[in-house]
Amino acid sequence: MAKTVVSDLDLKGKKVLMRVDFNVPIKDGVVGDTSRIVGAIPTIKYVIEHGGKAVLFSHLGRIKTEDDKKELSLRPVAAKLSELIDKPVTFVPETEGAKLEEAINNMNDGDIVVVENTRFEDVVNGENVKRESGNDPKLGQYWASLGDCFVNDAFGTAHREHASNVGIARAMEAENKPVAAGFLMEKEIKFIGGAVNNPKRPFVAILGGAKVSDKIGVIDNLLDKADHIIIGGGMTYTFYAAKGFTIGNSLVEKDKIDTAKEILAKGGDKIVLPVDSVVAPEFNNDAPTQVVGENIPDGQMALDIGPKSIELFENVLRDAKTVVWNGPMGVFEMSNFAKGTLAIGKFLGDLTDATTVVGGGDSTAACNELGVADKLSHVSTGGGASLEYMEGKTLPGIAAITDK
Known part of the structure; x- marks a missing residue:
């Protein structure tokens, strides 16, 4: 409406x-x-x-x-x-x-x-x-x-x-x-609402961040709407655990592993997970790093997506006509683990024939840091609001505005 x-x-x-x-x-x-x-x-x-x-x-x-x-x-x-x-x-x-x-x-x-x-x-x-x-x-x-x-x-x-x-x-x-x-609110409704509910295809959603629990509603809403859902960030490793990979000391929500299994079963080939990770023995920007495949060794924690994952994600995004991105690919606040997030931001900035919508603090920060924000269709001003809007929820602040 x-x-x-x-x-x-x-x-x-x-x-x-x-x-x-x-x-x-x-x-x-x-x-x-x-x-x-x-x-x-x-x-x-x-x-x-x-x-x-x-x-x-x-x-x-x-x-x-x-x-x-x-x-x-x-x-x-x-x-x-x-x-x-x-x-x-x-x-x-x-x-x-x-x-x-x-x-x-x-x-x-x-x-x-x-x-x-x-x-x-x-x-x-x-x-x-x-x-x-x-x-x-x-x-x-x-x-x-x-x-x-x-x-x-x-x-x-x-x-x-x-x-x-x-x-x-x-x-x-x-x-x-x-x-x-106002004009800013109108733009949010147009771009986020339009991207999710009436996208030009292929429609690709990129979801990152630490926890599956923060994104379950969004994934559920987008499974029937998106052509691909790219998963990155810390929540990757709950999906890895659901697939039976070893995850070392990586972040995992044990109580959401069954949920991740259900999402993978329902989503099938729509769900695109990283195929490699940058790992370190501790949560420290100066810790020694290495790139490993889908099994994370004991004593190591995954802190960013690896180069093959970046290439895989870019190949999925290359032909997209609508892209919605919310959440970082790694520990963006640490420079040595920000490469995946920055690579995705740069790639989106170079997509000239697509509607590109970015929401969430770290995703937005990456686009600003790269100077590509003005190349994107829309950078959302609302973190929690954009996430709930992507879930398909009715936002009370929008509902209270008079319909035409």
């Missing part, structure tokens, strides 16, 4: 409440990676250029105590947004009350206000009340009362039912006020 988008709305003179994803790394008051802020700018610019008043809501980190609030204010994020968008941004150090209401009521068309971290509402007067993350309906109603329409551009939180996304949306709809997707 197509969703209402911000470009469908009449924004002139309207107070436009926007849920953005400004959950960015901050150290000593300085914003690190700005990609999530940059990702929201096209929608923010559209709102203010069409005469709207942009009121931005976002969470930042997790608030469990009053002390957490000192380190997790959105003030430096508001300052960074002002710098990136080259326009004044008003920061309101409140999540509710007279100061916030006054700041919004005093806005002129084209102004931008950033509201304090929505998760400050999870701890009130020292008590852990989770008003935001628990989707307190009164909080959602209050925030909704501050605006004329709601635009959700935070795909990264779409799998969570919070007051600042689902709560505001429901309260808005109850008052017949418009609820729309």
